[in-house]
Amino acid sequence: MASLLGRFCRKLVVPGSAHGSRMTSTTACGSETVKSLNLYSAINQALHIALETDPRSYVFGEDVGFGGVFRCTTGLAERFGKNRVFNTPLCEQGIVGFGIGLAAMGNRAVVEIQFADYIYPAFDQIVNEAAKFRYRSGNQFNCGGLTIRAPYGAVGHGGHYHSQSPEAFFCHVPGIKVVIPRSPREAKGLLLSSIRDPNPVVFFEPKWLYRQAVEEVPEHDYMIPLSQAEVIREGSDITLVGWGAQLTVMEQACLDAEKEGISCELIDLKTLLPWDKETVEASVKKTGRLLISHEAPITGGFGAEISATILERCFLKLEAPVSRVCGLDTPFPLVFEPFYMPTKNKASSSSSLSSPSKNTHFLIHGFSRLL
Amino acid sequence: MALSRLSLRSNRFLRPSTTAAALPSSIRRHVSTDTTPITIETAVPFESHLCDAPSRSVETSSAEILSFFRDMARMRRMEIAADSLYKSKLIRGFCHLYDGQEALAVGMEAAITRKDAIITSYRDHCTFLGRGGELVDAFSELMGRKRGCSNGKGGSMHFYKKDACFYGGHGIVGAQIPLGCGLAFAQKYSKEEFVTFTLYGDGAANQGQLFEALNIAALWDLPAILVCENNHYGMGTATWRSAKSPAYFKRGDYVPGLKVDGMDALAVKQACKFAKEHALKNGPIVLEMDTYRYHGHSMSDPGSTYRTRDEVSGVRQVRDPIERVRKLLLSHDIATEKELKDMEKEVRKEVDDAVAQAKESPVPEPSELFTNMYVKDCGVESFGADRKELKVTLT
Numbered sequence: 001m002a003s004l005l006g007r008f009c010r011k012l013v014v015p016g017s018a019h020g021s022r023m024t025s026t027t028a029c030g031s032e033t034v035k036s037l038n039l040y041s042a043i044n045q046a047l048h049i050a051l052e053t054d055p056r057s058y059v060f061g062e063d064v065g066f067g068g069v070f071r072c073t074t075g076l077a078e079r080f081g082k083n084r085v086f087n088t089p090l091c092e093q094g095i096v097g098f099g100i101g102l103a104a105m106g107n108r109a110v111v112e113i114q115f116a117d118y119i120y121p122a123f124d125q126i127v128n129e130a131a132k133f134r135y136r137s138g139n140q141f142n143c144g145g146l147t148i149r150a151p152y153g154a155v156g157h158g159g160h161y162h163s164q165s166p167e168a169f170f171c172h173v174p175g176i177k178v179v180i181p182r183s184p185r186e187a188k189g190l191l192l193s194s195i196r197d198p199n200p201v202v203f204f205e206p207k208w209l210y211r212q213a214v215e216e217v218p219e220h221d222y223m224i225p226l227s228q229a230e231v232i233r234e235g236s237d238i239t240l241v242g243w244g245a246q247l248t249v250m251e252q253a254c255l256d257a258e259k260e261g262i263s264c265e266l267i268d269l270k271t272l273l274p275w276d277k278e279t280v281e282a283s284v285k286k287t288g289r290l291l292i293s294h295e296a297p298i299t300g301g302f303g304a305e306i307s308a309t310i311l312e313r314c315f316l317k318l319e320a321p322v323s324r325v326c327g328l329d330t331p332f333p334l335v336f337e338p339f340y341m342p343t344k345n346k347a348s349s350s351s352s353l354s355s356p357s358k359n360t361h362f363l364i365h366g367f368s369r370l371l
Numbered sequence: 372m373a374l375s376r377l378s379l380r381s382n383r384f385l386r387p388s389t390t391a392a393a394l395p396s397s398i399r400r401h402v403s404t405d406t407t408p409i410t411i412e413t414a415v416p417f418e419s420h421l422c423d424a425p426s427r428s429v430e431t432s433s434a435e436i437l438s439f440f441r442d443m444a445r446m447r448r449m450e451i452a453a454d455s456l457y458k459s460k461l462i463r464g465f466c467h468l469y470d471g472q473e474a475l476a477v478g479m480e481a482a483i484t485r486k487d488a489i490i491t492s493y494r495d496h497c498t499f500l501g502r503g504g505e506l507v508d509a510f511s512e513l514m515g516r517k518r519g520c521s522n523g524k525g526g527s528m529h530f531y532k533k534d535a536c537f538y539g540g541h542g543i544v545g546a547q548i549p550l551g552c553g554l555a556f557a558q559k560y561s562k563e564e565f566v567t568f569t570l571y572g573d574g575a576a577n578q579g580q581l582f583e584a585l586n587i588a589a590l591w592d593l594p595a596i597l598v599c600e601n602n603h604y605g606m607g608t609a610t611w612r613s614a615k616s617p618a619y620f621k622r623g624d625y626v627p628g629l630k631v632d633g634m635d636a637l638a639v640k641q642a643c644k645f646a647k648e649h650a651l652k653n654g655p656i657v658l659e660m661d662t663y664r665y666h667g668h669s670m671s672d673p674g675s676t677y678r679t680r681d682e683v684s685g686v687r688q689v690r691d692p693i694e695r696v697r698k699l700l701l702s703h704d705i706a707t708e709k710e711l712k713d714m715e716k717e718v719r720k721e722v723d724d725a726v727a728q729a730k731e732s733p734v735p736e737p738s739e740l741f742t743n744m745y746v747k748d749c750g751v752e753s754f755g756a757d758r759k760e761l762k763v764t765l766t
Contacts, residue, residue, distance in 0.1 A: 063607045066676060089577035089613040090544055090605050118543065121579070157463040159526050161542035328740070334464060334526045335515035336740040 034216040039209045042184035042217045043072045043149075046191040047110065049221045051080050054108055057145075057195070059085045061095060061112030069114060070151060070210050096122035096148060100130050103143035103200070110195055116152035116204060117161040123169070130200040131175030144198035149191070151207035152180075153245050153295055154341060158207075159334040165296035165327070167243075170202050171273045171305065177201040178273040179226060180244040184215040189224030190270060197226060206245035213248075229276035231283065235265035238289040241280055241306060243269045246293050246342065253347035272302055280306065281313045288319040291350060293342050298326035325350045405433040411699065415632035417642065420620055422627035422656070425645035429637040433705040435481060439636045440696045440706075442480075443473040444715050446497040447693060448722040449506060450666070453496065453513055453527075456726065457670045462513045466527045468666040469497040471634075474692035475600060475660050476501035478639025479568060483647060488558070490538040490551040491570035493528035494600075494664075498570070502535040506725035511732045518732035524739065536565075545571060545578030548597065552584040555595035555655075566594040566650045568643070574605025576619050585655065589626050592654035596646045597623070599659045600633065606668040607677040620659035627653075633660030634690040663690065 037045070051057050059076055065087045067074035077085040088095050092113055099109035113119045119126075126148065134142035154163045170178045179194050179201055181187035187205065194201040232247070233254055242250050247268055254264040265283050269275055284290050290310055292303035307322040325342045333340050410428045417424035450470040456462045469476070476497040479489070491498050496509055504520060512519025513527050520530050521540075529540040538554060541547040551569025558565050575581065576599055588595045599619040603610050610617040620628030627649070631642040642658055649656045663686045667674025674683070700706045706714075 066607060069606075087608055087612060089608075090574040091577050091579060093579055094577075120543075157465075159464045159528070159542075161528070162465065330740055330744060333524070333740055335523060335734055336737065339737055339740050 032218040034218050037184050037217040038211050038214050039184045040070050040072045042188040046188040050195045057108035059110045060088050062114045092122040096125040099146050100143045103145035104141050108145040110147045113150040116150040116166050117164045127173050131173045143200050146200040147195045149203045152204040153206045155208045160332050163332045168302045171302050179271050180204045182247045182268050185217045189222050193223040193226050208245045227271045227274050229279040230268045232268050233266035235263035237263045239265045239283040239287045240291045241267045242293045249344050253344040256348050284310050284314045285317045291323040293325040295327050297329045299329050301326050323350045413638040418630035420628040425641050429641045439477050442477045443693045444718045446473045448718050452722050464526050466670040467494040469494050471665040472662045474636040475633050478636040479643045481640040482643035485535045487565045488536040488554045488567040490547050493542050495530045495540045499530040502532050502537040504532050507728045510726050510729035516732035517735045523735045545575035545580050548581050549584040552588045552595045555593040566647050568596045570598045573601045573610050588655040594650040595655045596650050597657045602662050602664045620657050623657040626655050628657035630659045633662030634692045
């Protein structure tokens with residue numbers, strides 16, 4: 001349970017900041033002023049910049065007018081007017097469909113789905129309309145200006161319908177992109193890239209990090225490229241791949257493993273569809289071991305895709321089976337959340353299982369720390 | 372109103388003056404068990420769409436009105452207790468409170484039987500109580516304990532009670548509407564003359580699935596009553612900002628509708644009685660209950676960023692359902708001020724006892740994490756954090 005307490009009792013220092021994430025800045029030079037921001041403020045800044053730089057961009061969704069349930073859209077309606085930032089009635093299917101229509105006319109529609117758990121009524125619109133528009137019209141039309149933002153993931157007490165991680169469903173749809181940031185600085189850059197990307201993007205924001213993650217975020221307009229994974233921690237014994245809030249858990253597992261002498265390489269995938277196979281392949285060819293971790297249930301989760309691809313590409317270099325530390329195959333539970341979640345101890349014990357030559361005392365410590 | 376007062380005056384002499392003395396002292400003294408019918412006029416007329424509105428004169432009895440008072444007081448107390456439990460972190464997750472809307476739950480129950488089905492959204496604590504749910508089961512479920520009505524696995528949004536045909540407690544807005552019409556479909560097959568009340572809110576009224584369900588229900592003449600609990604705010608969005616036509620009772624278009632003062636338990640009873648008769652004969656009907664919630668959308672919502680405190684206190688002063696019934700009881704001499712206050716004290720104690728009892732119930736076993744996903748599974752193995760210790764074959 002220590003891992004659970006840890007999640008709540010302190011503001012997190014976001015992984016990767018110590019190593020300095022590689023950033024593509026749109027300004028040529030000059031000192032960048034940074035500000036300490038949490039995730040929702042960083043997203044808010046990105047939205048402000050997006051609306052400012054493109055007069056044909058719109059933000060809408062349920063309750064976004066007053067700032068949204070997570071404060072991501074504060075100040076937008078006041079600054080850009082009710083014609084560009086407005087509330088919709090409660091109908092996800094309508095919201096996304098409406099956004100596709102707006103985007104088809106060359107506008108940028110930044111649509112908010114209040115919780116990723118509610119995205120399913122819009123699933124048909126995303127899969128059958130948004131993803132295939134360009135393809136079926138022979139490039140005459142497209143809805144590339146569409147970006148769908150949704151808070152996803154566990155939050156400690158969300159229960160069945162405020163904690164889901166549905167990214168796997170969307171990764172199965174050619175035609176859209178799926179992007180998940182891990183921290184405030186990443187979120188701002190990735191969101192701006194997603195909004196400006198000429199393809200429809202589904203942007204999942206880890207809601208647990210909205211307040212908890214604080215980072216120095218540059219105040220200027222910058223974009224982080226999509227489909228480029230980042231090695232946020234270098235190592236030589238095992239590669240760990242993850243995205244979103246799970247990376248903070250995995251970084252803790254890496255630190256624990258290091259004490260036992262296991263050197264971990266941690267990769268943030270950032271874009272799940274299309275994902276950066278080359279970076280992960282290069283890493284696994286170096287380390288020979290792979291562990292994937294995500295909150296979504298293990299069966300059919302995106303970890304399976306990564307595992308299959310890496311197996312194809314790195315078979316001869318693998319020294320152990322690919323390990324997946326994920327949520328359990330149950331609906332996201334209410335009181336059982338701590339059991340369901342892929343905690344750092346599960347990750348730690350799994351990584352030692354993949355490294356049988358290393359200290360096996362670690363295995364026993366892992367289990368006792370859990371309960 | 373004057374006419375009904377006259378009829379009651381004569382009733383007073385008929386009321387057995389030895390009611391209290393006739394009961395053994397071990398039973399709580401009932402101030403009035405009189406079931407002689409009395410007629411009360413509703414304050415607000417019904418508005419109808421494609422049908423004739425029912426009469427404003429509601430047949431009731433002293434005992435019934437008293438039971439309204441007691442039940443609503445119990446519901447109100449439960450919600451307030453849930454509020455403080457949430458604030459002291461004994462209830463986690465999401466908690467959507469119903470205080471202000473109690474008249475709907477009690478009025479509906481008075482008009483129907485426990486074999487008629489009710490299905491509602493996540494604001495379901497009082498509906499559960501109305502269906503005969505126990506306070507201790509409700510509190511246990513809220514706190515995620517084994518004793519809870521859904522074995523602690525559902526939480527605030529997922530109360531169910533099978534033996535009372537209460538089909539719950541649904542988190543996704545509007546998802547229960549087609550479900551409710553499906554229940555009505557099954558009832559039509561069974562030919563047992565029961566109906567389904569499908570409750571949804573003004574926010575859900577804009578969901579596409581409502582219109583899909585309405586069309587099918589009307590096409591196949593299902594005994595479905597769609598009840599829009601219009602508390603005027605879909606979370607933070609007022610009805611005038613989310614609906615082109617906030618006359619939700621007319622939204623059924625080809626389906627008849629009725630607009631009801633949802634803060635008046637007797638009006639609710641009359642409307643539900645009327646609706647049940649209509650649904651069994653003519654198919655679906657939409658009821659719009661004009662009601663109000665005092666709390667915000669959920670415990671994370673203060674409820675004051677999109678409406679003024681004056682508005683909330685104004686409604687509380689003028690339209691509070693419990694106060695209305697209290698005034699009725701006092702003006703008709705069914706009970707005295709003191710008797711009602713004593714009743715409220717008893718209810719408060721009931722609730723406190725239930726909370727204490729619920730706190731003692733244990734959390735469900737960890738193996739419960741894996742149960743009830745499938746019926747007889749294909750022997751799929753599922754395991755917990757420690758693959759060796761916590762392993763379950765899904766059965």
